[in-house]
Amino acid sequence: MSLYYDAAPLLLPNSDQAGSLKSRVFNSKGHKSPPKQIFALVTEASKWSPVLSEVIEKSRLLQFERKLTPNLALLLVHDLLLAKRGISAPSSHPLRLAVERHKARLHAELTKARLRKGLSSIEVLRERIEAKDGGEKRAYNGSAVATGLESEAGFGEWPHPRWVRVNTIKSDLDEQLKTTFAGYKTVQSLEELLRYHPSSAEKLIHVDKHVPNLLALPPATDLSKTPAYLNGHIILQDKASCFPAYLLCPKFEDGGCLDACAAPGNKTTHLAAILHDGGRAAAIPNIYAYERDKGRASTLLTLLQTAGAQDHVIAKVGQDFLRTDPAKTPWDSIGTLLLDPSCSGSGIVGRDETLNVLLPSKETSGLLPVQSKKRKRKPTVDTTLNVHDVSEEIPIREDKPSDQLSGRLTALSTFQLKLLLHAFHFPKARRITYSTCSLYAEENEHVVMKALRSSIAQERGWQILRREEQICGMKMWKMRGKVEACIDIAMDEEIDMAEIAEACIRCEKGTKEGTQGFFVAGFVRQVESPGTDQLIDQEWEGFSDSSSAP
Numbered sequence: 001m002s003l004y005y006d007a008a009p010l011l012l013p014n015s016d017q018a019g020s021l022k023s024r025v026f027n028s029k030g031h032k033s034p035p036k037q038i039f040a041l042v043t044e045a046s047k048w049s050p051v052l053s054e055v056i057e058k059s060r061l062l063q064f065e066r067k068l069t070p071n072l073a074l075l076l077v078h079d080l081l082l083a084k085r086g087i088s089a090p091s092s093h094p095l096r097l098a099v100e101r102h103k104a105r106l107h108a109e110l111t112k113a114r115l116r117k118g119l120s121s122i123e124v125l126r127e128r129i130e131a132k133d134g135g136e137k138r139a140y141n142g143s144a145v146a147t148g149l150e151s152e153a154g155f156g157e158w159p160h161p162r163w164v165r166v167n168t169i170k171s172d173l174d175e176q177l178k179t180t181f182a183g184y185k186t187v188q189s190l191e192e193l194l195r196y197h198p199s200s201a202e203k204l205i206h207v208d209k210h211v212p213n214l215l216a217l218p219p220a221t222d223l224s225k226t227p228a229y230l231n232g233h234i235i236l237q238d239k240a241s242c243f244p245a246y247l248l249c250p251k252f253e254d255g256g257c258l259d260a261c262a263a264p265g266n267k268t269t270h271l272a273a274i275l276h277d278g279g280r281a282a283a284i285p286n287i288y289a290y291e292r293d294k295g296r297a298s299t300l301l302t303l304l305q306t307a308g309a310q311d312h313v314i315a316k317v318g319q320d321f322l323r324t325d326p327a328k329t330p331w332d333s334i335g336t337l338l339l340d341p342s343c344s345g346s347g348i349v350g351r352d353e354t355l356n357v358l359l360p361s362k363e364t365s366g367l368l369p370v371q372s373k374k375r376k377r378k379p380t381v382d383t384t385l386n387v388h389d390v391s392e393e394i395p396i397r398e399d400k401p402s403d404q405l406s407g408r409l410t411a412l413s414t415f416q417l418k419l420l421l422h423a424f425h426f427p428k429a430r431r432i433t434y435s436t437c438s439l440y441a442e443e444n445e446h447v448v449m450k451a452l453r454s455s456i457a458q459e460r461g462w463q464i465l466r467r468e469e470q471i472c473g474m475k476m477w478k479m480r481g482k483v484e485a486c487i488d489i490a491m492d493e494e495i496d497m498a499e500i501a502e503a504c505i506r507c508e509k510g511t512k513e514g515t516q517g518f519f520v521a522g523f524v525r526q527v528e529s530p531g532t533d534q535l536i537d538q539e540w541e542g543f544s545d546s547s548s549a550p
């Protein structure tokens with residue numbers, strides 16, 4: 001029974017315990033049950049809470065059983081009706097008995113709740129709830145098959161499609177459409193795909209209009225067991241995450257390409273695919289991939305192997321990009337750099353989702369919506385190759401008292417700017433992309449503005465890669481940077497802030513574009529004054545140990 005006592009307080013609002021649900025569960029020493037079990041129960045019960053609260057209220061369980069609290073009732077009813085093993089408590093436990101004596105009524109109410117939503121089976125209901133939870137919100141908005149769940153939960157977002165990048169090192173778009181996606185119906189608009197109903201027999205696919213070799217599939221499509229995924233013919237990568245390598249547009253003749261923050265390796269393998277170019281890149285590995293974290297670097301190595309990119313990439317396992325000396329060989333011949341540093345991760349779909357719990361009311365007069373404080377997940381170190389599990393981001397730590405948002409953003413953006421300025425020192429560098437999966441201007445436009453105003457940028461002639469200079473798909477992309485955010489930083493009236501904002505690319509999450517929240521900007525060096533490289537290289541003295549990311 002300890003499981004339910006451990007889990008119940010976690011469903012309540014106004015907890016003064018800071019941190020994400022995960023950190024509260026996994027870092028707590030006061031729990032008697034295994035943290036994994038507590039976490040699973042709380043997240044599952046929250047997911048099902050709109051339906052189960054209705055069931056509890058209609059069955060009048062809380063009126064019959066006065067000892068039960070709404071949160072305990074939610075957990076116990078969840079396990080009674082939905083868990084394979086039922087309630088995890090001794091069969092004679094009074095609280096278990098208090099719920100089990102209403103089993104028939106509760107079952108009947110669950111069936112009625114499902115039928116009211118017009119759903120044919122509990123499996124279909126489960127599918128809907130899973131789809132909703134995976135960020136697939138408002139999936140069926142406006143369609144004739146509205147479930148009723150949308151209005152209860154107040155969804156206002158578009159679902160997040162499953163994005164698939166065809167790995168052109170091993171396959172091509174045509175081949176994938178004829179094999180892995182044979183039998184799928186191609187739809188011309190992403191919106192049509194996002195309105196797809198999961199129980200429909202029709203399989204839909206959309207070929208992206210911005211990024212080459214990118215496909216969108218309906219939310220919750222599971223490709224993890226397909227041969228194409230297992231053999232690295234396709235890579236599950238969000239659309240926005242494909243922007244940096246595509247915008248960087250590295251060419252073999254540019255010289256070496258450097259990915260400064262590589263793990264788990266989605267963008268590195270994308271760079272390799274772009275550079276593959278008829279096998280030339282295979283002859284001379286010319287992509288350097290830095291990954292400071294050894295655990296994450298092992299994921300990178302696995303992904304490189306699976307994607308067939310191991311011959312194109314020299315992985316710098318456990319090495320810090322900030323410790324490279326740009327003046328030394330081979331760094332002195334690097335032509336393009338991709339910087340995708342650690343960030344707040346605020347743009348990641350599902351990352352900042354609140355735990356939405358709808359507790360049943362004791363009075364049966366309606367449901368009590370409870371929205372817990374905003375929480376972020378604890379850092380995870382991923383060492384397996386399941387791209388579903390591997391985050392591109394290491395979320396910021398939140399277990400320190402001083403870890404307030406503005407402090408964290410300052411620390412992150414200081415590190416991000418340092419990385420960018422270091423990249424500006426590479427003597428043969430011509431193009432750089434800087435990206436984050438953050439929504440905050442501090443990590444995005446502010447970093448760009450500060451970088452452009454730096455002395456190294458001015459000495460080396462680094463400029464923003466203007467919209468009209470960008471590769472076609474990026475030029476076409478409508479969502480651009482925020483002028484107000486540029487103005488926040490601009491002090492130099494000569495800088496055209498509208499042009500810089502226009503050059504920056506933003507993606508929002510939950511829109512009908514189907515992306516995660518993301519930001520990318522390109523830098524280009526068009527003029528190089530003679531002798532400047534030498535001067536700057538002499539000036540660069542490396543960063544001290546204290547220059548690491550927060």
Ligand SMILES: C[S@@+](CC[C@H](N)C(=O)[O-])C[C@H]1O[C@@H](n2cnc3c(N)ncnc32)[C@H](O)[C@@H]1O
Nearest residue numbers: 261262264265266267292293320321340342392
């Ligand atoms: C946002 S993730 C990169 C995601 C990756 N670009 C992708 O697309 O799969 C940031 C990564 O940069 C690494 N990192 C942070 N600072 C670094 C540094 N100074 N040198 C090398 N790697 C660094 C982190 O360990 C983390 O794995």
